[in-house]
Amino acid sequence: MKESTRLIHKYLRHDKKFPHVWCPGCGIGILLGALIRAIDRVGLEKDEVVLISGIGCSSRLPVYVDFNTLHTTHGRALTFASGVKLANPSLNVIVVMGDGDAVAIGGNHLIHAARRNIDLTAVIINNAVYGMTGGQTSPTTPYGMKTTTAVYRNVEHAFRISELAVTAGAVFVGRGTVYHARLLDQLIEKAILKEGFGVVEVISHCHTQYGKLNRLGSAVDMMRSQKENAVSVEKAKKLDAQALEGKIITGVLVDKEQPVYREQYEKVRARAKGMVLAEDL
Amino acid sequence: MTGRQDSDTVRESKGREVLLQGNEAVAEGSLAAGCRFFAGYPITPATEISEVLSVKLPQLDGTFIQMEDEIASMGAIIGASLTGVKSMTATSGPGFSLMQENIGFACMAEVPCVVVNVMRGGPSTGLPTSPSQGDVMQARWGTHGDHSTIVLSPATVRECFDITVMAFNFSEKYRTPVIVLMDEIVGHMREKILLPPPEDVTVVDRLQPTVPPEWYIPYEDTPTGVPPMGVFGSGYRYHVTGLTHDVRGFPTQRPDEVDPLIRRLFRKITQHFDDIQVGKEFLTEDAQVVVIAYGSVARSAKRAVKEARAREIRAGLFQPITLWPFMRKTVERIATRAKTLIVPEMSMGQISREVKRVNEGRASVVTLNRVDGNLVTPDEILEKILEGTR
Numbered sequence: 217m218k219e220s221t222r223l224i225h226k227y228l229r230h231d232k233k234f235p236h237v238w239c240p241g242c243g244i245g246i247l248l249g250a251l252i253r254a255i256d257r258v259g260l261e262k263d264e265v266v267l268i269s270g271i272g273c274s275s276r277l278p279v280y281v282d283f284n285t286l287h288t289t290h291g292r293a294l295t296f297a298s299g300v301k302l303a304n305p306s307l308n309v310i311v312v313m314g315d316g317d318a319v320a321i322g323g324n325h326l327i328h329a330a331r332r333n334i335d336l337t338a339v340i341i342n343n344a345v346y347g348m349t350g351g352q353t354s355p356t357t358p359y360g361m362k363t364t365t366a367v368y369r370n371v372e373h374a375f376r377i378s379e380l381a382v383t384a385g386a387v388f389v390g391r392g393t394v395y396h397a398r399l400l401d402q403l404i405e406k407a408i409l410k411e412g413f414g415v416v417e418v419i420s421h422c423h424t425q426y427g428k429l430n431r432l433g434s435a436v437d438m439m440r441s442q443k444e445n446a447v448s449v450e451k452a453k454k455l456d457a458q459a460l461e462g463k464i465i466t467g468v469l470v471d472k473e474q475p476v477y478r479e480q481y482e483k484v485r486a487r488a489k490g491m492v493l494a495e496d497l
Numbered sequence: 498m499t500g501r502q503d504s505d506t507v508r509e510s511k512g513r514e515v516l517l518q519g520n521e522a523v524a525e526g527s528l529a530a531g532c533r534f535f536a537g538y539p540i541t542p543a544t545e546i547s548e549v550l551s552v553k554l555p556q557l558d559g560t561f562i563q564m565e566d567e568i569a570s571m572g573a574i575i576g577a578s579l580t581g582v583k584s585m586t587a588t589s590g591p592g593f594s595l596m597q598e599n600i601g602f603a604c605m606a607e608v609p610c611v612v613v614n615v616m617r618g619g620p621s622t623g624l625p626t627s628p629s630q631g632d633v634m635q636a637r638w639g640t641h642g643d644h645s646t647i648v649l650s651p652a653t654v655r656e657c658f659d660i661t662v663m664a665f666n667f668s669e670k671y672r673t674p675v676i677v678l679m680d681e682i683v684g685h686m687r688e689k690i691l692l693p694p695p696e697d698v699t700v701v702d703r704l705q706p707t708v709p710p711e712w713y714i715p716y717e718d719t720p721t722g723v724p725p726m727g728v729f730g731s732g733y734r735y736h737v738t739g740l741t742h743d744v745r746g747f748p749t750q751r752p753d754e755v756d757p758l759i760r761r762l763f764r765k766i767t768q769h770f771d772d773i774q775v776g777k778e779f780l781t782e783d784a785q786v787v788v789i790a791y792g793s794v795a796r797s798a799k800r801a802v803k804e805a806r807a808r809e810i811r812a813g814l815f816q817p818i819t820l821w822p823f824m825r826k827t828v829e830r831i832a833t834r835a836k837t838l839i840v841p842e843m844s845m846g847q848i849s850r851e852v853k854r855v856n857e858g859r860a861s862v863v864t865l866n867r868v869d870g871n872l873v874t875p876d877e878i879l880e881k882i883l884e885g886t887r
Contacts, residue, residue, distance in 0.1 A: 289739060
């Protein structure tokens with residue numbers, strides 16, 4: 217309790233009107249806690265953190281915390297973040313997005329930020345639905361489920377965000393759930409410490425929209441299913457595709473070394489000034 | 498620049514003589530103004546701006562990045578500007594359409610940046626390699642919602658340089674995106690010009706807060722209507738959002754907080770019309786027929802006016818450089834004296850609508866519209882001048 221009081225006093229904005237906008241039982245609050253604990257553990261100064269979001273329930277997260285905060289347009293958080301990071305590389309840039317933000321309207325920016333390996337941390341909270349607008353189908357809504365725009369059931373197949381990030385070249389990809397809060401702290405901490413583009417996918421729930429439409433029960437019931445369906449990366453390696461059907465593979469999916477964009481661009485600057493680099497010979 | 502009668506030919510002795518293209522002059526102007534971040538996406542007829550800056554920015558420890566699209570380019574320059582680095586992007590019609598949402602973000606969050614739109618024929622993919630002036634209204638109203646805007650339009654290569662500097666200065670001074678609206682002819686035209694030495698270029702930087710961070714109120718009203726801008730990483734931590742916000746930057750729906758914000762966003766432009774509105778007048782003082790033209794059409798118009806004068810017709814030219822906010826006072830003054838106003842445009846008439854609105858029946862307004870992808874010629878304008886004096 218003492219520790220959480222310290223974190224609240226240090227990181228939450230005292231001049232911001234609480235309570236927050238999220239529904240009781242929402243997973244975004246758990247993510248906010250995990251994010252603050254991770255930043256505290258890494259030991260970043262508040263002045264050097266820029267927390268950036270897009271649009272949706274998740275996008276309201278930065279307003280509550282005492283960093284440099286930027287609430288951008290829908291799907292474009294990573295583009296603003298790229299500008300911030302490239303213009304001032306000493307800043308630590310963390311981007312919070314929802315599933316609609318990151319892989320629907322902003323899908324193109326996600327794959328290109330990963331491809332460039334700009335040193336950003338992208339935290340994507342995936343609740344499989346557009347919550348703020350009232351429960352419409354998102355690119356991560358599972359096949360056969362109901363939403364307010366798929367009352368006859370969703371006939372599209374869901375994106376797997378972490379696997380998409382791996383394929384696009386992200387150097388760190390981790391997946392957790394809001395039930396596994398401790399794991400989440402660790403994944404976010406690792407992603408922040410990682411030099412390069414890191415992605416943490418956070419499986420969450422929207423019991424007020426998606427849960428209600430699909431009769432999945434309360435927030436507690438939905439979190440229980442996160443617990444029951446979670447399979448660690450290590451365990452998953454021993455299971456076949458059939459056994460993994462509907463499971464959430466949690467842990468570190470990728471952690472590799474690759475030069476970050478800034479280092480590469482320093483080569484451009486050096487060549488622009490007439491220097492001949494060893495690799496050009 | 499107002500009152501300078503003839504600056505097509507540069508007579509200053511100082512500076513570096515160069516043969517430059519309009520787009521290249523924009524790139525040079527941006528660097529002279531202190532631009533150190535450019536994000537863009539290739540598009541005809543604006544690509545040369547990207548190409549030049551991809552070469553020159555890294556030489557100056559600046560950053561050039563080619564983004565995945567124009568939406569991303571606009572987002573990136575806003576992000577860079579929030580760290581205190583002057584930023585620009587350049588595009589043409591289709592890309593300009595894609596940038597609109599984030600241009601609105603820059604208006605609302607008051608982030609200085611410069612957007613160059615080298616106009617080509619439209620709508621849609623249109624005529625990629627031909628000139629047009631069809632985006633004048635889009636430059637004013639392209640992004641959704643009620644907002645003010647600054648749009649500047651050069652007609653010569655030297656003006657491309659000067660006006661890009663001016664665009665950066667206005668964007669820094671008034672914390673607003675500024676649009677440099679060119680047409681394909683101005684962008685691709687080559688002229689010999691004198692590039693002024695750096696010490697002759699006036700550069701304005703944004704006002705930064707001087708109070709201790711805990712006293713800083715990021716969106717507080719000031720006599721100029723422009724609050725000092727804290728820079729990310731400088732200790733002034735605050736919230737930046739596209740949502741309607743209170744003086745601290747936090748989202749609000751309270752009518753007594755929403756109304757003052759929107760009014761201030763307008764006021765910071767409207768109370769500085771004298772500074773922002775720039776134009777050139779050529780022989781307008783005794784003119785019976787005044788041509789109102791901007792961009793490359795102003796060049797044709799000037800020739801037509803000279804030819805009319807040679808025939809002892811009292812013709813003149815008014816070239817608005819600031820297209821928005823529209824130069825109402827100047828046009829009113831001209832319309833009161835002249836019998837006829839001629840507004841040639843490479844569109845079905847966008848500035849001519851404004852001229853008619855401001856004219857209020859004082860003079861007769863004649864439009865000359867060309868939408869076939871070609872420049873309005875001096876002969877066409879001369880013909881209208883002759884008609885206007887009959």
